[in-house]
Amino acid sequence: MSIMTEQGKKAKRGKEVVSQLPTEKKNQLLQRMSEQLLLDKESILAENKKDLEAGEKNGLSTALLDRLRLSEERLQGMADGFKQVAQLDDPIGEILDRWTRPNGLQIEQVRVPIGVLGIIYEARPNVTADAVALCLKTGNAAFLRGSSSAYHSNRAIIASIYRAMEMEGVTTDAVQLAEDLSREAAAEMFTMNDYIDVLIPRGGADLIQTVVKQSTIPVLETGVGNCHVYIDASASKEMGISIAVNAKTNRPSVCNAAETILLHEKWAKDHGKDLITALLEEDVEIRGDEAIQTLSEKVIPATEDDWKEEYLDLTVAMKTVTDTEEAITHIRHYGTGHSEAIVTETEKHKDMFMAEVDAAALYHNASTRFTDGEEFGFGAEIGISTQKLHARGPMGLQALTSFKYIVSGDGQIKR
Incomplete structure (x- = not known):
């Protein structure tokens, strides 16, 4: 069994737990993550420095280095992001619509988590925190694949997130950071339909098109911005x-x-x-x-x-x-x-x-x-969609949900 499959199984197990967390517990967890991130500030910045030095040595562009760079101010912004998401209304369980049929059946359309969200992104370590916050608030598990250029930064942020989850007694299975960053592992992730419900690519045009063309999993496409x-x-x-x-x-x-x-x-x-x-x-x-x-x-x-x-x-x-x-x-x-x-x-x-x-x-x-989730009042965002189906524009909490129908009767049968 590959490392990716093992992590996929963990994420699926974690999904069953976080999908049932009450709103109060989810908010408490996010508050703890905010606090822990700042407590781990020095170690996160030290790991980010390793990535920046490697990026400069490997000739990363000015734009990519800017996306990669963390600072005390950006870390504070990430910590604030956890708090902002905690303060937002929980969409899970929201009754979107309800009606009664002539035969007496009562039907409700209720918002639910999607499941396991696979997020593939380049350079930006802040996406690691944003994605975890949004996934957990919506009762989803997160399977994250950052780029090798942000390897040390992402691992440090996830370590901090794990500390907070352990203190709150929530399984860390629900947050997975891909350990294998090879091309072969990426290709495997694109076809992990048994474990991942939706893929969300964040990055340049090449990354997005690669995921769209190679994935057998439904893709929430974030678009390039000309x-x-x-x-x-x-x-x-x-x-x-x-x-x-x-x-x-x-x-x-x-x-x-x-x-x-x-x-x-x-x-x-x-x-x-x-x-x-x-x-x-x-x-x-x-x-x-x-x-x-x-x-x-x-x-x-x-x-x-x-x-x-x-x-x-x-x-x-x-x-x-x-x-x-x-x-x-x-x-x-x-x-x-x-x-x-x-x-x-x-x-x-x-x-x-x-x-x-x-x-x-x-x-x-x-x-x-x-055009930004925070500026639109959505808190952190998972990306900006240029699609027209399911989600468009900055994708906040609602974009990471689906719905199910709950039908109640008093003995009706189909004739």
């Missing part, structure tokens, strides 16, 4: 610059960062140079079309690939358009259905954008950086 900010002719100079710069530079390594800025040709003529200056001051490399290139000698000519690229770095593509319709056409062609924004004071253009752009999150006069 996100756009369109600045319309009526947008104020200050708001247009503020939103575009924030969407690109606030944290460029994440999927809700803007990768392309579309400018109405009039706005570009009036304010484009100021926007370019503001981006250059933040060390952003700009790749623009011919019209954008005329605004600054520091703009690099854009290629077709630039309109498709998820840079996850301080690089942005910039293009002029003649109207809102052309901006929508561009987004339809190159967007990934993640997050799209329009900056405008023209109600008609806002309404057109909202009606005709198909994405998980659409913004009017706000940064795309708000």
Whole structure:
């Protein structure tokens, strides 16, 4: 029996326990995890340092190193995440609907856990904590497969989580961190239908597509983010610059960062140079079309690939358009259905954008950086789905549940 199968069996056993935990016990466990994570701060940061040093030696990109890096502030955020999830309403047991049939049968639709959730992710050790918090609050077991680049960090975080579970008398079987990080083990995980109910990949396009194509287990697909900010002719100079710069530079390594800025040709003529200056001051490399290139000698000519690229770095593509319709056409062609924004004071253009752009999150006069479980009030998130079935956008507690029907009668039989 392989290590992966052994861990799958443990997760399945653990699921039967955590699915029956009362809300009070789950919240108490999450509070304990929050406290323990901070008590183990020094050892977690020391292990993270090993991963960072190895990552630099192995030539990891700036974006991946940023995702990998932990700090006291980020650890505090992870600890706060456990508390936030503990404070959220428990969805399990919620009666979604109820009705009585003409024959007297009473039917209830009740929210239940999915089972064992397999989460595959790259670099980000904070996902380890977020995933555990969300899985346990929803009565699910977690089977986690982090990347080798975060090996030491993930093991340290799981060790801390195990200490909290042991103190609360909850089986650690319900949280499994894959011990075998080989390609063969990954391929095995994709086909562990007997032990895993859903797979959730979090990472770049290559990882997501590998899981989608090779998995025999249902996949909750988190999508790449080729996100756009369109600045319309009526947008104020200050708001247009503020939103575009924030969407690109606030944290460029994440999927809700803007990768392309579309400018109405009039706005570009009036304010484009100021926007370019503001981006250059933040060390952003700009790749623009011919019209954008005329605004600054520091703009690099854009290629077709630039309109498709998820840079996850301080690089942005910039293009002029003649109207809102052309901006929508561009987004339809190159967007990934993640997050799209329009900056405008023209109600008609806002309404057109909202009606005709198909994405998980659409913004009017706000940064795309708000596509996030915490920002939406969901607490921590398991990922951002660009699918349309079951879950879309930031996936919080409800996205990790299913439902069952409970039917009560008084002797009815089918005739």
